[in-house]
Amino acid sequence: MKVTKTNTKGLNKTFEAVIPAADFEKTVDAKIASVSKNAKIPGFRPGKAPQAMLKQKYRASVLGEALDEMLQNAAAEMISSNKLRPAVTPEINLKKFKEGEDIEFEVVVEELPEIKLGDFSKISLEKLTAEVPAEEVDKAIKYVAETRRDTEEADATKAAEKGDIAVIDFEGFVNDEAFKGGKGTDYHLELGSGSFIPGFEDQLIGHKKGDKVDVNVTFPENYHAKDLAGKAAVFKVEIKQIRVAKPVEINDEFAKSLGEESLNALRQKVTERIKADYENVSKIKLKRALLDVLDKEYKFEVPQKLVDAEYDGIVKQYEQAKKYNQLDENEKSKPEKDLLAEYKEVALRRVKLGLVLSEVGQQEKLTITPDDINKAIEAEAHKYPGQERAVFDFYLKNKQAVEALKAPAYEEKIVDHLLSKVKVEEKVVAVEQLYSFE
Numbered sequence: 001m002k003v004t005k006t007n008t009k010g011l012n013k014t015f016e017a018v019i020p021a022a023d024f025e026k027t028v029d030a031k032i033a034s035v036s037k038n039a040k041i042p043g044f045r046p047g048k049a050p051q052a053m054l055k056q057k058y059r060a061s062v063l064g065e066a067l068d069e070m071l072q073n074a075a076a077e078m079i080s081s082n083k084l085r086p087a088v089t090p091e092i093n094l095k096k097f098k099e100g101e102d103i104e105f106e107v108v109v110e111e112l113p114e115i116k117l118g119d120f121s122k123i124s125l126e127k128l129t130a131e132v133p134a135e136e137v138d139k140a141i142k143y144v145a146e147t148r149r150d151t152e153e154a155d156a157t158k159a160a161e162k163g164d165i166a167v168i169d170f171e172g173f174v175n176d177e178a179f180k181g182g183k184g185t186d187y188h189l190e191l192g193s194g195s196f197i198p199g200f201e202d203q204l205i206g207h208k209k210g211d212k213v214d215v216n217v218t219f220p221e222n223y224h225a226k227d228l229a230g231k232a233a234v235f236k237v238e239i240k241q242i243r244v245a246k247p248v249e250i251n252d253e254f255a256k257s258l259g260e261e262s263l264n265a266l267r268q269k270v271t272e273r274i275k276a277d278y279e280n281v282s283k284i285k286l287k288r289a290l291l292d293v294l295d296k297e298y299k300f301e302v303p304q305k306l307v308d309a310e311y312d313g314i315v316k317q318y319e320q321a322k323k324y325n326q327l328d329e330n331e332k333s334k335p336e337k338d339l340l341a342e343y344k345e346v347a348l349r350r351v352k353l354g355l356v357l358s359e360v361g362q363q364e365k366l367t368i369t370p371d372d373i374n375k376a377i378e379a380e381a382h383k384y385p386g387q388e389r390a391v392f393d394f395y396l397k398n399k400q401a402v403e404a405l406k407a408p409a410y411e412e413k414i415v416d417h418l419l420s421k422v423k424v425e426e427k428v429v430a431v432e433q434l435y436s437f438e
Contacts, residue, residue: 087303167241222325311347
């Protein structure tokens with residue numbers, strides 16, 4: 001191979017090169033020889049057929065493989081000899097390929113930028129923290145108490161109210177035809193819980209035991225059963241019971257039912273859990289503040305192909321959310337062209353910061369360890385109180401899910417390392433300010 005011309009434009013380097021026809025023929029002959037070792041050709045023992053006959057029989061079948069191998073090897077040699085750091089797989093463009101003539105091609109390499117890291121100890125950040133208000137602890141304990149309360153059947157003359165449990169039989173119809181999954185017996189429905197189709201529960205309020213009610217509703221446009229989405233339906237409902245919640249007294253006995261020694265011990269446990277939630281939010285905001293500083297301080301050209309790939313991923317997520325009506329209010333309120341412009345900026349920022357963090361990881365020789373993965377799994381489990389065991393079992397049985405945790409866990413390790421280098425000053429604020437992400 002001989003490089004005939006080199007062009008550089010920003011991070012892109014283009015090498016124009018030639019593979020001599022003679023070198024290519026040698027590679028083709030070698031592949032034919034390899035294939036023909038065990039080939040069965042009538043009238044000849046394996047490997048003894050004339051070269052001309054072998055070429056006629058196998059040349060066409062090995063040409064593509066030989067060409068691809070030589071081009072890939074040439075690209076690898078260019079990268080190695082020029083000490084390049086490709087951001088993505090190099091692009092190989094074949095310019096000329098004719099029988100008996102030199103092969104002309106080009107290799108386009110988009111490099112990673114050189115990033116000179118600064119002195120992180122000069123960065124100053126403010127870490128927002130909050131004390132746990134007593135009323136938040138009371139609210140959390142009250143919520144737990146309400147989820148554990150028993151119910152009792154109300155008098156037959158009682159009209160259903162919001163918060164009551166209606167025990168119902170029901171069957172749904174669309175265009176006077178019953179549909180699959182639309183029937184239930186002795187179903188306990190908490191009125192006002194929002195667990196049924198919008199409007200369903202409201203139409204049972206005011207009714208009593210023994211009443212038969214036609215509930216008219218329309219399935220949401222994004223309903224999971226596509227054959228029902230957006231359609232009007234009638235549910236034939238019979239109210240078999242109205243049940244009301246029995247009040248739960250929050251005392252030491254209640255705390256003991258939750259495995260705690262006393263109400264004070266329960267309050268301490270709940271306070272610790274809320275404090276952990278606050279600390280998690282505080283860490284998220286501190287990380288964002290750090291990334292904002294890095295984004296502002298580091299200026300360099302970013303590989304466009306990496307940005308394009310990141311942007312495509314964001315747009316796919318947006319299209320998916322749009323399809324299933326899962327856009328947030330901010331996304332719904334903006335014209336699509338404005339959103340897409342924002343997503344391009346987001347993609348650029350993500351790639352840029354990813355490169356900075358990667359450089360920190362390499363220079364500081366940070367690596368992902370089994371302990372880091374275990375911490376990441378614990379963090380995931382913490383998101384699902386009461387289901388921690390199920391989360392651990394999921395990762396224990398799913399190696400692919402564990403692999404998916406490695407990249408974010410490594411990034412988190414790099415961020416933690418940086419936060420240990422910068423100056424951090426804590427500031428106690430109101431809970432509302434801590435949770436404000438404007």
